[in-house]
Amino acid sequence: MSSIVAISTPQGIGGISIIRLSGEDSLSIASRAFEMATPTDVQPRRFYLGYVGAEERIDQCLMVYFKAPFSYTGEDVVEFHCHGNMLIARRVVELLVDLGATMADRGEFTRRAFLNGKMNLASCEGIADMINADSDASLRAGYRLMRGELSTTVSEMQEILTEVLSAIDGALDYPEELYDDVYEDTPIRLERVSDTLYRLISTYREGRMLREGVSVAIVGEPNTGKSSLLNRILKYDRAIVTDVAGTTRDTLTESVLYRDVKLNFTDTAGIREGEDIVEIQGIERSKEAAQGADLVVVLLDATKELGAEQRRLIDEYANRLHVVAVNKTDLNRDFEIEDAMYISAKTGEGVDELLDKIVSLTVGRGDGEVVTHVRHLDALKRAYASIRSAIDSYDLATIDVTAIDIKDAWSALGEITGTTVSEEIVASIFSRFCVGK
Numbered sequence: 001m002s003s004i005v006a007i008s009t010p011q012g013i014g015g016i017s018i019i020r021l022s023g024e025d026s027l028s029i030a031s032r033a034f035e036m037a038t039p040t041d042v043q044p045r046r047f048y049l050g051y052v053g054a055e056e057r058i059d060q061c062l063m064v065y066f067k068a069p070f071s072y073t074g075e076d077v078v079e080f081h082c083h084g085n086m087l088i089a090r091r092v093v094e095l096l097v098d099l100g101a102t103m104a105d106r107g108e109f110t111r112r113a114f115l116n117g118k119m120n121l122a123s124c125e126g127i128a129d130m131i132n133a134d135s136d137a138s139l140r141a142g143y144r145l146m147r148g149e150l151s152t153t154v155s156e157m158q159e160i161l162t163e164v165l166s167a168i169d170g171a172l173d174y175p176e177e178l179y180d181d182v183y184e185d186t187p188i189r190l191e192r193v194s195d196t197l198y199r200l201i202s203t204y205r206e207g208r209m210l211r212e213g214v215s216v217a218i219v220g221e222p223n224t225g226k227s228s229l230l231n232r233i234l235k236y237d238r239a240i241v242t243d244v245a246g247t248t249r250d251t252l253t254e255s256v257l258y259r260d261v262k263l264n265f266t267d268t269a270g271i272r273e274g275e276d277i278v279e280i281q282g283i284e285r286s287k288e289a290a291q292g293a294d295l296v297v298v299l300l301d302a303t304k305e306l307g308a309e310q311r312r313l314i315d316e317y318a319n320r321l322h323v324v325a326v327n328k329t330d331l332n333r334d335f336e337i338e339d340a341m342y343i344s345a346k347t348g349e350g351v352d353e354l355l356d357k358i359v360s361l362t363v364g365r366g367d368g369e370v371v372t373h374v375r376h377l378d379a380l381k382r383a384y385a386s387i388r389s390a391i392d393s394y395d396l397a398t399i400d401v402t403a404i405d406i407k408d409a410w411s412a413l414g415e416i417t418g419t420t421v422s423e424e425i426v427a428s429i430f431s432r433f434c435v436g437k
């Protein structure tokens with residue numbers, strides 16, 4: 001494969017810029033571009049001081065060589081660590097292209113690592129997640145995916161399925177043995193795989209929220225203090241607050257990091273019988289926002305009697321993940337309703353407790369193994385369906401059909417680690433990467 005080159009550090013000014021080359025010609029290309037300050041034989045994993053350039057020196061820099069297969073891509077890799085200016089980095093890339101390298105595509109280094117067996121597909125996705133993470137929680141989830149927690153569980157399930165398949169194969173050749181050893185044992189082993197699949201599938205909701213953030217809609221009647229609560233959470237006056245009922249006309253979404261988790265709050269227009277066309281549309285949007293949210297905060301006003309409309313709102317979200325919060329407790333401490341949180345957007349009282357509650361209801365399970373990608377979820381669901389079908393239709397007479405179901409489950413699982421995945425999926429995964437990774 002041809003040698004590829006790219007700038008691997010961000011486009012901008014910094015301490016250093018790293019230009020990376022990978023491929024079988026990379027050392028010979030690099031040697032023609034680099035003049036050592038003290039000429040010597042290049043050893044892997046050692047830094048050499050020298051000059052990069054051809055007719056004209058571009059920069060004084062460091063060069064390091066990683067010999068295949070002990071490199072990120074599994075190929076020969078050379079890096080130049082130059083001074084951190086894009087003009088320098090671009091000239092070095094141009095020079096290396098002149099000497100025979102080609103420009104790398106997005107994610108091409110990591111893609112080569114995958115193709116060369118340095119990393120499985122789920123680990124590559126973990127790397128992309130780490131690079132794109134915008135909260136500590138999503139960073140940790142990416143790291144764990146990269147380190148192979150999910151892949152290990154998936155491979156363990158595949159191993160069990162492989163054993164079951166070979167036992168069935170053997171028994172098909174010697175049917176008299178099938179009854180005792182395999183026939184009894186197979187459903188038990190399949191149930192074990194089924195349990196693991198079920199457990200993993202049920203973590204997806206939480207996993208997605210860890211990766212993308214938790215969406216929370218604040219709904220309530222006009223003037224209950226929804227916008228005030230948003231401002232209090234954001235710690236600045238983002239939304240307009242007035243004592244006029246119907247101040248907020250449109251939904252408004254902002255994110256905060258709270259205890260390492262990204263929370264995406266949507267403030268909405270107060271819900272009541274709409275008065276004008278703008279307000280009616282705003283209320284429509286409030287309902288849509290609440291519909292799409294992971295969790296709904298139903299906000300009540302401690303200074304008002306609990307009316308029919310508020311009760312209707314509470315009922316409406318009763319079957320959803322929700323928190324009922326009573327606001328303005330600084331004005332009235334006697335308002336009581338079952339299972340509510342008591343807060344004051346004005347003084348901040350109770351607001352951290354509310355946020356804690358939101359976190360614990362959504363991503364509160366902490367550090368268990370979680371599924372974070374819909375692609376993985378989809379593969380797990382298909383594997384689960386095949387295993388259930390294998391168990392449900394389990395019968396001596398049709399053991400060959402069972403074997404087909406088990407093979408289907410095995411190959412669905414293989415899509416996660418990449419052993420059975422299509423070229424299109426691989427391409428779409430690496431298109432999410434940046435150039436130089």
Ligand SMILES: Nc1nc2c(ncn2[C@@H]2O[C@H](COP(=O)(O)OP(=O)(O)OP(=O)(O)O)[C@@H](O)[C@H]2O)c(=O)[nH]1
Binds near residue numbers: 222225244
């Ligand atoms: N004393 C007190 N006043 C509050 C509190 N929260 C909000 N308010 C006041 O209540 C009024 C309405 O607040 P908003 O935040 O605009 O209420 P809203 O729910 O966004 O109202 P709409 O946008 O009209 O639906 C404002 O005068 C706020 O200052 C609170 O905790 N205590």
Ligand SMILES: [Mg+2]
Binds near residue numbers: 240248
């Ligand atoms: Mg408002």
